[in-house]
Amino acid sequence: MSRYRAIISNGIKNFHPAYFAMVMATGIVSLAFEAMSFSAIAKALFVLNLVFYLALCIVFVARMAFFLPDLKADFLTLQRAWLFLTFVVGTNTIGMQLFVFEHAAGLAASLWLVALVGWFICIYSVIVNLVSARSKPIHEIVSGATLLVVVGTVSVALLATHLLEAIATPPDYAYVTVGAFWILGFILYLVIVSLVTYCLFFRRFETVDWDAPYWICMGAAAIITLAGADFVTHLPLLPAWNDIRECALGMTMFAWFVGTLWIPYQLIMDIRKFTCVGITGPVPLCVKVFPWSRLALGRQYQIYDPPAWSRVFPMGMYTACTLALAKAAGDESLVVIPHYWGWFALLIWTLTLMGALRSLISAFSPE
Structure with a gap:
């Protein structure tokens, strides 16, 4: 019994902030x-995600209560500070699900406020860490996880856009505020993705350095697309908003195009990582057939870790954003893409969940 208590205690003490990406991924899928x-798949995932979110929040609060110095140390470490933004995005994602499936606008608004406070705290932490790390080379500061700043910012605008539906006649400044958050996220994306692109393509970058958070290069563009498409759809149908609507739609289509351009490179890098890195003998047949099977299958070559959920969220987000863009732009030809890509995203989600469960079971198994 003492062994299990020690495992639980260490699990809380060393709780990885990236675990909230599980909530992000499950929610958007x-x-x-x-x-x-x-709807049956969607609602089953919704119920499961509520369990994930409540469980992770309990662990997070327990860490605050019993291991506050370790939590502070993570906040003061730049590479970990980015990851706390997964709590912001996960909370907003749960809020979106509650709004869509249960029409619980009040509860969703409460979660949005929690996420907004969390966003301010995380951004403050990131700024403090960036000031401390200003003398370091750019490749030691910027990574795929850096783009969580964009995802967190845009997620605030995304849920706020839907919450405006619950207000009979939203004031104009509400749309302006939501639009400002969305534009801020768009600008941050252009800046950060340029730095990430430099690190990936203009300096030595090995396959072993590739990791799931680099998928956020596409995922950040995808959430900008989803938020932009929803913003365009929800804007008042008044002549005064026509120019803003056209401009926002153009920016949204550009973001979707950029996100789409990232996908082939990311798929290739995933395949190279799964088929080459960490395999000393012949490549197993299941890995040859479907490289992502390493997330869940095999005793020797399984490579799941908490940041693996950062791969699933962009895949699900690309599905959702393409459907939203098709609606906003009135282009039904785009609908074909998510009806294939969505099932791929669900398969990767399933494999990642299997990897997480295996990791959890192995932690409690006798050595």
Whole structure:
């Protein structure tokens, strides 16, 4: 019994902030399948995600209560500070699900306020860490996880856009504020993705350095697309908003195009990582057939870790954003893409969940 208590205590003490990416990933895949009209899958994932979120919040609060110095140390470490933004995005994602599936606008608004406070705290932490790390080379500061700053910022605007539906006649300044958050996220994306691109393509970058958070290069563009498409759809149908609507739609389509351009490179890098790195003998057949099977299968070559969820969220987000863009732009030809990509995202989600469960079981198994 003391062994299990020690495992739980260490698990809380060393709780990885990236675990909230599990909530992000499960939530957006759920919302994507609801948009695809597969309500049974969507609602099952919604219920499961509520369990994930509550469990992770309990662990997070326990860490604050019993291991506050370790939590502070993570906040003061730049590479970990980015990851706390997964709490912001995960909270907003749960809020979106509650709004869509249960029409619980009040509860969703409460979660949005929690996420907004969390966003301010995380941004403050990131700024403090950036000031401390200003003398370091750029490749030691910037990574795929850096783009969580963009995702967190845009997620605030995304849920706020839907919450405006619950207000009979939202004031104009509400749309302006939401639009400002969205534009801030767009600008941050252009800046950060330029730095990430430099690190990936203009300096030595090995396959072993590739990791799931680099998928956020596409995922950040995808959430900008989703938020932009929803913003365009929800703007008042008044002549005064026409120019803003056209401008926002143009920016949204540009973000979707940029996100789409990232996908082939990311797929290739994933395949190279899964088929080459950490394999000393012949490549197993299941890895040859489907490289992402290493997330869940095999005793020797399974490579799941908490940041692996950073791969699933962009995949689900691309599905959801493409459907939203098709609606906003009135282009039904785009609908074909998510009806294939969405199932791929669900498969990767399943494999990642299997990897997480295996990791959890192995932690409690006798040595």
